[in-house]
Amino acid sequence: MLKLVLSISVCLLLSCANAFAATKIGTWNLEHLSIRDTKDFKAIAKVAQKVDFLAVQELMNEEALGALAKELTRQTGKQWNFMASHAVGRSSYKEMYGFVWRDDAVAYEDGAVTYLDRKDTFEREPYSARFKSLTDNSYFVVATVHILYGKSQADRASEIVALSSYWSWLKETYPGNNQIMLMGDFNTPPTSPAWDSLDSSAKPLVLSGASTLSTTDGKFANLYDNIFVSKDSTVKVNSVQVFNYPKYLGLTHAQGRSSVSDHAPIFLNADLSKGGKSGSVVKANQTPTKSTSARASNNNAANVAIIGNRKTLVYHRPDCPSYNAVAEKNRVSFASESDALTQHYRLAGNCKEA
Structure with missing residues (x-):
């Protein structure tokens, strides 16, 4: 009997240790995030605080990301930090990418860089950086992208296919980092044939369900948002989900689309410790970016x-x-x-x- 109790106690301790070591990471298209009266930063922060780190797409200005970090700090009583890319886009319409994180859980390490798209395939070039999880001292790389929607799937396919080359570039730019995650709004479900070129290297973590809000409450339309990890990755996925934020906030879909976003976030709870090589950034492969490393001399x-x-x-x-x-x-x-x-x-x- 004593042995059974001790065995159960050890299992519980190990479970608690694993839960403590987990890093919570999210990605969210926040639909034209900017400082305006119709954008409910309190509601956004109430959802975003469920993760330690959030990649943001459709960021319209850095001030909005700063406002989100400030609101997260106010709500949680913990300091939140942020960084943004420069504005990207071929036309007069441009967007930024952003990262926001809780300082006691995640730290920016180095390598913030916008991809140099030599073939000019991407409407909005992806953005990436390397971070450190303070729960287990492991390193991870986050790359984020917002794929062109266009007029049809054919308009999106060329960018999806180009992600295979981008993935290779990420591996060269952040050598020794096994935990590379590509996340964002791909405007393409993971079942599309366009993913075939990336399929040999990376896999999506969300395979079913949908992440865009339909006009009907409780129903979602398309699985456009996702997180991709290397097929060789040792990341232990504890859970991954499309988070139903309208239900959590008590909003109708119309209210959510008006004040928050027409996309739901993807939340990942994972143990990154087995892929914790520090590696280093190959500066020769870095491209001109509007965000420079916080570790510059x-x-x-x-x-x-x-x-x-x-x-x-x-x-x-x-x-x-x-x-x-x-x-x-x-x-x-x-x-x-x-x-x-x-x-x-x-x-x-x-x-x-x-």
């Missing part, structure tokens, strides 16, 4: 001006993730941080204290 920083945003009165050092993300029309330069502070600017929230 102070010597290099001394030779580059401080960039401020005259609209938000926020400034960025060269080692800050969003140093080059400030729109040209809002950009102002300072010779030093003290000059920026004198002009009543404050340090960007995603910059690490020097």
